[in-house]
Amino acid sequence: MALMAMDVAAERLSVSVRQVQRLAKAGAIVAVGANLLDAESVHRFGRQRAGHRQRAWAEDTAWAAIGLLAGVRVEWLGQAQRSRLKGRLRDIGADEFVSAVRNRATVHHFAAHRAAATRLGQRLVTASTSPLFDDLTPASGAGVEGYLATDDLDGLIDEFALATDGVGDIDVTVCTTSFDLGIIETIAGAGETLAAIDLATSLDPREHTAALDALTRRLKAFA
Incomplete structure (x- = not known):
């Protein structure tokens, strides 16, 4: 390390x-x-x-943007808000999009014992894989990553003895949000969009490039 x-x-x-x-x-x-x-x-x-000085979108707007890009119905925004957001998505690049939706969740990094990996994965909403990401997603062995309700974080830390000092067998990334986890699960299962957003901040050049390429395709298709 x-x-x-x-x-x-x-x-x-x-x-x-x-x-x-x-x-x-x-x-x-x-x-x-x-x-x-x-x-x-x-x-x-x-x-x-x-890369961008613009303010990040609010949590519900960020998830609406992700939902629109993933092809999920976005019913928590009014029609005028959806229309404005659709227009913004037609004129935004992949890296700027990743920056704009960063307030979708608060990211927490932990370490845990390898024996807890399966149960941890079951407690989190994880982005679905696709052929493009089968060998790139964190679930492939590097650790566990997923979304959790903000109010459930303390309980998860206690239950799995998650460490913040990096001492453990596997890396655990928990993205906490106050947004509806049921909707996030629907978005996560709707293709590669959420997986690409999660991987776009990776320091692995291969992961980072593949994620931005996937988002660029989605944005072009949306336009």
């Missing part, structure tokens, strides 16, 4: 050290010791927010 000091992370992310400490406490980046961070988690966090 590569390490990074908090002051270096603050400089890389263009935020204060105090903000880095808050991010580490929330699990958005992984703290290892009093003043050290897992460098990969810092880079992933920075990539998710990089």
